[in-house]
Amino acid sequence: MSSLNRLLRTLAVTGLSAALVAPATAARAEPSPADLTQRIERSSAQLERVVEAYNKLSEEIKSNKAAADRLQARIGPLERQAEQSRADVAELATTAYKTGGLRTADALLRPGGSAAVLDRLGTIDQLTRQRQEQIEGFTASQRQLLDEKTRLNTVLARQAAQARELAAAKQRIERDLARLYELRRQAYGRATEAPLARPDADVARAAPAISGQAGVAVRYAYGAIGKPYVWAGEGPHGYDCSGLTLAAWRAAGRSLPHNARMQWGAVAHIGRGDLRPGDLIFYRGLGHVALYIGDGQVIDAPSAGRNVLRRGMNMMPIHGYGRVR
Incomplete structure (x- = not known):
């Protein structure tokens, strides 16, 4: 390689090195107070949006928890009512069998014969149907409430996961703010405003x-x-x-x-x-x-x-x- 070529190559490399070094040097320059303030304000605005979203989610979780508590308070008595209704039906059947003359031979020997037996059977059957309708009504209501509570629990689980995501996002932003606040402390002597004493x-x-x-x-x-x-x-x-x-x-x-x-x-x-x-x-x-x-x-x-x-x-x-x- 001739000396001229070597010189041109050296100049080219030197120029490229200067081009690479100059931006890096500029990038390492300390930001101005105005630039710091703008960066802090942008990050603060972003953080405020995250905080407000977190607050909204917290309010929704609080509301859903209260609704779940109200549902649970209603489910308990409803379960007890349904259980009592089942017990009443069982007791009615047992009592009718023991004391109501349902044994056909014994009933036929009593005054009134088969007609009286049919009347008594019809009455018991009607009472039993009424009780069973009550049980079915209670069970349907209970099932509806349990389904609603399951839905609410699903919502709460999803919102809890979202709350964790928002908290993680807030932490990331606060880490960024902490770095900016350190630069501000170096520029102004304090990272945050001093509390104002007001008697x-x-x-x-x-x-x-x-x-x-x-x-x-x-x-x-x-x-x-x-x-x-x-x-x-x-x-x-x-x-x-x-x-x-x-x-x-x-x-x-x-x-x-x-x-x-x-x-x-x-x-x-x-x-x-x-x-x-x-x-x-x-x-x-x-x-x-x-x-x-x-x-x-x-x-x-x-x-x-x-x-x-x-x-x-x-x-x-x-x-x-x-x-x-």
Whole structure:
């Protein structure tokens, strides 16, 4: 190989090496604070969707367990009734044979002859049929309830498997978040927001004077400001979005499911112009919910790594507005 060819080959290899090294060097560059924030927000939004799906499944499992318990409570007495009915029929047959004159020869010797025997046989047969109909009715009801309970158990097993899948997905996302939070800690000195100390007296002064149950819910939400986002949390030490609205209205004596989409199905839908403190505002495809406190502001549990805060209601696209009934 000539010296010229060797030189060209060396330059080509050197250029290729530079091309390979340059992207790798750029890829290893530390992300900017803005890039870190965007990545954390994307992962937090993804985690919130998983958490809300987990919350919805938990609510459905809770409802199905209650339905299964109600069915079991009905099955027990029904079984006892059917068993008693069978015992009554057996006793009726035994008693009739022993004391009712069913032996044909003995019955024919009694006044009335065969006609009386037929009457007595007809009466006993009628009573027996009535008892048997009762048994069949009880058995059919029992079978129906057992079938329904079997169906519910199948649903519960499937939902339990889904809950495990969601929990595993949440853990994967949290592992990703943990890596991002470490980068954020290196950039800002702290992975998550510091809890905000708010004495009760300050909370009472900050909360607007609102009467009734809505006022109770709003004051509760003010008291949660500064507490951390906790997935599936409904207080008192941490909350996710639907857990905060649930807890606020639970303090006011109203019950809401622990899921934004299910809360949307439980409230009365209203227009933006009808908003008043205590109402709920739903966001981005029913993946987030906040408590309206008036003057265009809400209190919500925003996302993982952040704390409950008060902010403007238009922080993300709004799906709709609801009033707790």
